[in-house]
Amino acid sequence: MTSFFSRHFSKASSDANSSYLETNTRAYDYTSASPTLCISTSTTNPGLLVVQYDGAPQNTPPLYSIAPHAMSPGMLIVYRGLPDPTGQMGPIGHITCSSETSAELNMRGCAMKLKMSQLSGDFSVTGTPMGKLKWKSSQLTGGSTLTLCDSNGKKLAKTKTKKAGFGDQKIEMLVPYDEMVVEIAVVTAYQAKAVAERAINSVVEVMQAVSGS
Secondary structure, three states: OHHHHHHHHHHHHHHOOOOOOOOOOOOOOHHHOOOEEEEEEOOOOOOOEEEEEOOOOOOOOOOEEEEEOOOOOOEEEEEEOOOOOOOOOOOOEEEEEEEOOEEEEEEOOEEEEEEEOOOOOOEEEEEEOOEEEEEEEOHHHOOOEEEEEOOOOOEEEEEEEEEOOEEEEEEEEOOOOOHHHHHHHHHHHHHHHHHHHHHHHHHHHHHHHHHOO
16 A cells, blocks of 8 residues: 555656645655545645645645536546646546435546435435445444445445544545545545535525524
8 A cells, every 4th residue: 555655646746846746845755655545625725625635735736626616517527636817737537416415426427426315315426437435434433434335345434524524534445445436535535415404504504494593
């Protein structure tokens, strides 16, 4: 696993020389990078989400970033590293909310669909190269912990937020996989969190309407 994440981080390190990446990057030992990724709001751009290894220095260039589409409300664009203002390096994927409990995702030409079960709180992911996947919700943690499993029940990754549905999100890869699988885990985990937030907000709105507040 260490060698994979080392190779993965090496590319991000080389990208730091590009003009569109953050400058003044401190040296970082990528070979000791944590297998846990963190999705958080950029410290320099509140409208941008960045994906970085947990524990990386704050000004380390991100592995991925997620930004709202300028012309299509409800659509998010996924980039390798930071968005390139020159347009020379385009996005690697996009996310579109198709309903309150589902979303359409596309990563490097792979079309997927994420759907939440309102009964169990689990999230199914179809259309992936690995077949059907599922983010399983832990009832013990109130939905703040999800575990990604394949169709055979093998655990691939797990995610946790600071509290159910909200806060920075951490994703731990439990098995060594190629970059595509890591990207699928990241975007589906993020969107599962977004769908859960919408579900919580909908419940709150209904309760407020019933109570007349």
